[in-house]
Amino acid sequence: MSGIAGLYHTDGRPADRHVLRRLLDAQSHRGPDGEGRWDGSSIALGHLALDTTPEARREDQPLTHSGDDLVLTADARIDNRDELTSRLKRGRDDGPPATDAELILRAYRRWGDESPEHLRGAFAFAIWDASRNRLFCARDRMGLRPLHYCWSEPHFVFGSEINAVLAHPAVSREINETRVADFLARIHLSKEYTFYEDISRLPPGHHAVINRAGMHTSAYWTLTLPDERKLGSDEAYGEAFREVFAGAIKDRLRANGDAGTFLSGGLDSSSVTAMAHKISSGPLHTFSVTHEQIPEVDESAYIRAVLDRGDYRPHLVAGGNHDLLADFPGHLASQQKAPLAHTPSLMQLLHEAVHDAGLNVVLDGHGGDEVTSHGHGYPRELARNRRWGALIQDLRGSLQNKDPSWPGAFAAYWLRYGRLPNRIGTGLLRLLQSVGLSVGKREPPRLISADLARRTQMADRRRRHRRQAPAAAPTERQCHFRQVSGTMQPGALEELNQMASLRSVEPRFPFWDPRVVEFCLSLPSDVKRTRGIGRQILRSGLRTVLPERIRARTDKSEFRPSVIQALTRSSLDVQTVIEGMEDALAPYVDMNVARSTTDRFAQDPSGASPADVVSVLQLLRLGFFRIKSRNPKDYQEPQTAS
Template structure:
């Protein structure tokens, strides 16, 4: 990943010499191909370059137009470069080179603030517009590139990573109590804050215009919930999905070096690799070649090992899949990462990728593709009951009941009909009232209490819930879209994605996600729920579309890898830290008895999700603010 940084004084104060350089030095790992700056009066911009496409070899940033009235810094690429180039030339634009940065600068020159609908891809960018005396900032639709910023009333500072902003003398390093409470409670809501007061994140699919009056933010993209598809038969949905998937993999493969692809052996990453290999054999791939990589977990690692499945993919294609041992980072690694990065140090199940990505770079790759997005957009839910009831498709309703009764049992099928069919169609107010009644009858009104938190932090998280999640419900075309909207706006998912991006940048690898492409996401919002889930077969459309592409062993797979072992290797030895050291040093955060209770809950069931994640979150916050 490349990186961007900048300082814009709107009061006319000159940028202090060496200050922008200090920002780019704080994230120099993002610029193995050079770091450059543009400073003029009160404006200072910097860019750290990692070249990952043939066109990027012609790219120089910061990039200005002919009279320097526009200056661009960008971390990203344009996936519709062919179409955008043709569109710009048709409007009389003069392109000085083939770089994506040139395309973006000219797009802004023609369409100004409305340029983003013309640009597909992953990007975080800033264009200083001297004519308007304002900065135009934007982040890609899915938030695959990071963008942090700080506004103090007269100065905008921005950067790809937090240390670059925290390096500025006027930025105070004050903990953000609200975000800290979210992390400690493991109850994430905010998508635009960081753990530091005053340092914000630009939300995915948002643009920001900053001028003398301060930043003004606006969402520029969201899926059209009312778009309809001209398909009547399942085969038509499946064929269109197949075409989209092949095109998304093709576009994401553009590189001047071989592309690495993670092959876990699951349906998603295996699909990306197999589709890429089919494209390569038909000379449609936009790279010199591809290499597959998988984690070499051993049998002793239990359900974490997926080697039989990954090997089946290699045998099916007649290619080698590199087996790389997962990185088992010591606690000291997380402590140092928190100290140097001034942010939450990540999780053991993300840090295990470090060695794999370093190996892909050693083999000459700068781009890594994976299957991220498949679980989010293709898993499906039993909302097909509500869809059938709402559309009065009684024959489909009967088919769903019959299929589920066969795969599970009749009682379970009827239960789903009530809970996933009738209940979601009730008025929202009635749904909320019934939920409250059920909780009261079951005596679970306090089941969400964060008993390990101090009274102060419990109060903070209560207020966060009320402030950040106002009671509103966006109107949807189908019940299944509600789950997809929650996924699209998931705060925790956004944080994990940014952590992975940062780790990849440190390793020198750019991460790309064909199954997370906005075109596929938009298609997912238009799909009937029955195309995602049928009986016990999740990702139905995905499986049907790839019947002649994936090996049978993968097509029939319904299990998933489970990586709690990489957490347990640490947590099993951390009882004293978690139940004595942290309660002693962080008594304003946590309750000692509550922490002991939480650790017992983890010890009694080490694979249970919540205690494991909560304990690691507490430790991560502890070392971040040490």
């Protein structure tokens, strides 16, 4: 994992190498292993190196080809190296294996704009093509590596991080109110927008050409819902998944030294860890957070269940050793956004542990819920098909001793999809809700101000979000597809990438391998969920790999108690901090709702509803971001790894 940056003037004016220097300095934490710069007449490219593969130690970027007619800067890990090497081999080659950057450049030389279609892995790159007087940029299929840019004709500026683009003197810090409104409304409708009006992201699976004719962006790959896979038995499905998943893990274990895994004790991280251990030749480093002071959150018993079955080198991090409020501003120095993560400082503890152990690669189970699917759309599919007996079995399995209760949930489905006229069913549903029968989730506080909602046409945006939401899909397969292809996923992956880069660590995500994603999307609904229990493909596919205690888990630790502890044990007071943010929040937030929500939390933190806890975190994240963005020198960038 590395950092890339560049600037290009399509009108031919000279590129300022001093400005390129500023772009690189703004994301210097991405390049502990070296830096390179190249400039032509109207183009300047830069590279910051973090050597996370064996071949990366021989890379020298920006990489030139054939007398500088092609110049590449890339943040890339290419997984189909053997295939590309065979297809792109030029005559006798007795030298060392080609680096990933060399393979990308050779692929472009062979296939031009179609070259990204032939690459498998995680990448974001830019190629200056002097013979055609243009810049070509591309990003991997799932958005595993970031690429942000500002296009203000005739100027194009890009960087791995928003910080780099903001370092250009011509780039405005004007806030994108639509993105702020969506954040407050808890919706996400674009893979391109950021919190800054002038800055966009190149969407996953896209490439862009920038030349004198302007900027043209197009998709070279789009995730589609594959045909349903028919294999005949649970054992056959499990064996096929295990093969695909093992391939994704193996590709991500290619490291410059040892690789580790995050191990939380949940099904996803345990699956990654157990499979990585099975493939690895030596002891596997694991990194886990423990919460000994909060028993209902602590996963130590599940972590031990994995560790007891193999040769591991465990690293345990105390979950209480961070100050969430005091640490927030430092994280914004890299993110330049209101972060999606509830507790970024806790993730930073894990990344520090990875770095302190001498590693720079860690496999992360992020995405397992979405990719292997809980089957949340299956009950709706059963109800639409009026399979009431199967629906009762499913709801009893998934909602036993939970709120809403399974009878309440069944009543809601029956009233909506039964044979009653829609008007009568809706009226009865409201009647049941009015007398206290729990049939759905309570509405969270609406933080967005009326003015901002009106300016950003929030009512229309909410309707659009509801139409696109997984919950609106008629079948489980379509619901699953919407979860995986949703607009929020690239932003989450970028955020995890940037948090890890502050400690010179590259996170890798096996569940987001396109092969794994497409395989899981092809599964029939009843293969993914049985009697209300989802992610069956993980449970059956890794039956011989996972401890039974993990494989049979249907629960998950709730985030709320640990977040409440982090907020209440901070050196800062939540209510005082949010009061101090009012000037920054007022243009966007209904401050009466913000104050009442914060008051409820302050009066009884341990009894706060999940919706109130999330709302308090939203206020803090947005408030810290706005203070930082208005006064960029108020906070220093977090200390990077030495």
